[in-house]
Amino acid sequence: MENVIDMLWQDYQKTEFLLTQPLSNDFSFAIVTAHNPLGSVLTPSQNRLRDRALQSKILEYRSPYRCLIGAAPDLSHMEKSWAIFIDKDQALELGREFGQHAIYYVNQGLLSLIACFEPHRDEVPMGLFHQRLKLVSDLPEL
Template sequence: MTQLSSTLWQYYQQSIFLLTQPFSPHSSFAIVTAFNPMGENLSSCQNLLYDRRLQAEIDTMKVPYRSVIGASPDLQHMEKSWALFCDIQSGLELGREFNQLAIYYVDNGRLLLLPCLCSEDSIELGDFSAKAQLVSELPELEF
């Protein structure tokens, strides 16, 4: 693993999630982004294009989904993401397709960080509800 992805892995463990509605504590879903593939900071326009491609791909999966924002605890870094109600394998495949180092998966309220294109081990991060923040509307990310 490179130093960059090792550092990012540490950041991923600290992420919080902004959402406009609570999820059922018994639901299972993947949280996937298309932003900044392979951990490289892209321009807003590039991220928007990847995000549109990801949403189109999710549409073809015929699964329920919702928009969420994955963010650093201080909200200085935010990435548009999608919570999709699918199995772990489908979430991982989607993450790999969009060159993501990792995805999150929530299983019965427990938040997991799962590697896609890095060599780290999966890690449980505790209760998803502790990492979720309800907001009246998702912040506009600049594009």
């Protein structure tokens, strides 16, 4: 099982983000998804139900948020995600609640990957968030 997680961990580090508008570097935010918990591939309808539950939870924070898509560089895999203006601890708690191996966190424009369940994994710096950002006019339907 560790090999599968290691492979996923490598894939997570290649993720790019599709947004309809840029986000400011002035604020820290988390990027969290509810899709495909713990690496299991769910149906689109199962993922939509999980996403609605995540959005309801996000509303409880009473913080700004934006929809975005986390995607493989070739767009062969995409997951609806949310940029949420919450702190790192809240983001990790949210990631764990929705069964995610990891979350992304952006602080002063710098993107990092953080494990939700494996404290021995170091936070992985991934460079400038805007370099992984692709602005699109509309987000794809998933």
